[in-house]
Amino acid sequence: MRVMGVDPGLTRCGLGVIDASSSRTVRLVAYRTASTPAGQTTDRRLLQIAEAVGQWIELYQPDAVAIERVFARRDVDTVAGTMQVSGVAMVEAARRGVEVALHTPTEVKAAVTGDGRAGKEQVSRMVMRLLRLEDKPRPADAADALALAICHAWRPLALSPLAEAATPAQKAWVEASRAATKRARQGWVTV
Amino acid sequence: MRVMGVDPGLTRCGLGVIDASSSRTVRLVAYRTASTPAGQTTDRRLLQIAEAVGQWIELYQPDAVAIERVFARRDVDTVAGTMQVSGVAMVEAARRGVEVALHTPTEVKAAVTGDGRAGKEQVSRMVMRLLRLEDKPRPADAADALALAICHAWRPLALSPLAEAATPAQKAWVEASRAATKRARQGWVTV
Incomplete structure (x- = not known):
């Protein structure tokens, strides 16, 4: 399974692609950051990031794009740009028929x-x-x-019947995932 | 001058196109809302809105796209989707070389x-x-x-030497605009 992770940000947007085998082995395919200058207008910056994300999806053909789930209550000064970038990345994936997944930090x-x-x-x-x-x-x-991509690649295994054999990291993931779902139901998660 | 206004929202995104003459007369061209069902995934919903915005830009060829400036401190439950839609709309305009302007409510x-x-x-x-x-x-x-589009169409006049002849509405606009700029400098405005 090939996964592309996106760490959304207007100044620097991290992109990382990995391949994961059924044996939980992960392999680096590529990584980069898409940077945009603060002096440009937001619409031009968002377009540059959209194009970078779109090009990488076409170049590396991931099975899924994993994007950081942005919380509304995080640092107010940067959250707007981060949310816009996450929305733009989602559209680039959806436009190409690629599955989108959101994971919390x-x-x-x-x-x-x-x-x-x-x-x-x-x-x-x-x-x-x-x-x-x-x-x-x-x-x-x-x-x-890259961490986002690895997190997503390992998710199905962590939640499958094979979970008995899961590592401590995967068990912690299941717990964190359950806690996030609970917070989401309580209305804390806004994306 | 032709302006397309975008009132961003994930459930209902308002679109309105107007023509404005140099004499401040405004004329309706078209309006609609792009609605997306809550049951769909966010990436599919954002894609639908992106496509609706892109199609209308191509259909009506506006000189500018005016989008509501979203404040981070507004209703926390809906702000994430609203910000994502505003970012997506900005990209659709920028991709087609159309000027983007943001105006506060x-x-x-x-x-x-x-x-x-x-x-x-x-x-x-x-x-x-x-x-x-x-x-x-x-x-x-x-x-x-439509109000967003009218606001944008009237802006240059309100700020030009013709401002002497401005209506009370235009004078109020200048004041509101200055107050918004001041708030932005103080770090209140995050988009």
């Missing part, structure tokens, strides 16, 4: 490190280890996009 | 009614009167989209 951290409250550094380190890279993916937005 | 109300705190009913009534319609445009989202 907590789910992603739990899936990759086993700890839903892991720091950025720890996530980068685990992404490097899981993909057998010699260096941490830079910038951090790219590492986050 | 206060600016729009002031431009159309002379009162930045006017109610929805008052805005609908003024839109009907200004466009010489026999009935109020329904639903309200369509009326809001």
Whole structure:
């Protein structure tokens, strides 16, 4: 299964593509960030990101696009751009008939490190280890996009009957996912 | 000058197209709402709205697309979808080389009614009167989209040397616009 992760951001949008085998092995395909200058108008910046996302979907033909679920109560100054980018990325995937999945930061951290409250550094380190890279993916937005992709690739397995054999990371993911669903039902999650 | 207004919303997105002459006369071209069912996934709903916006831009060839500026502190439950739709609409315009402008609800109300705190009913009534319609445009989202388009069409005049001859509504618009700019500098405006 091939998954493209998108860490939405107006200044830097992280993109990461991985292949995952049935044995839970993940392999790096590519990563990049789509950067847009603050001096440009928002519509031009969003268009550049839309084109970057669209081109990568066509180039790498992922089975699914995993996008960070943005919370409305996060940092108010950046949340608007982040939400707009997530919406734009969703449309680029939907337009090409590619499945879209949203994962919360907590789910992603739990899936990759086993700890839903892991720091950025720890996530980068685990992404490097899981993909057998010699260096941490830079910038951090790219590492986050790869973590999102890994989180999504591992999800079906974590929720399948094979869950008995799940790793601590996958068990933590299931718990984080359940907690997120509960919060969503309580009206906390807005995307 | 032809302007297309977009009142962003995931359930109902209002679209309204007007022609404005140099004498400040405005004429209705068309209006509609793009509705999407709550049962569908967000990416499919955003795609439907993107396609509706894109089709109308191609059909009516506006000189500018005026979109409501979304405030992060508005109703938290709906703001995410609204922001995503506004971002998607911006991309559809930018992709076709059409100018994008954002106007706050206060600016729009002031431009159309002379009162930045006017109610929805008052805005609908003024839109009907200004466009010489026999009935109020329904639903309200369509009326809001037309008000956005009128607000944008009248803007250059209100800010030009002709401002001396401006109507009370246009003077209120200038004041609301200045207040919005001030709030934006203070970090209140996030889009």
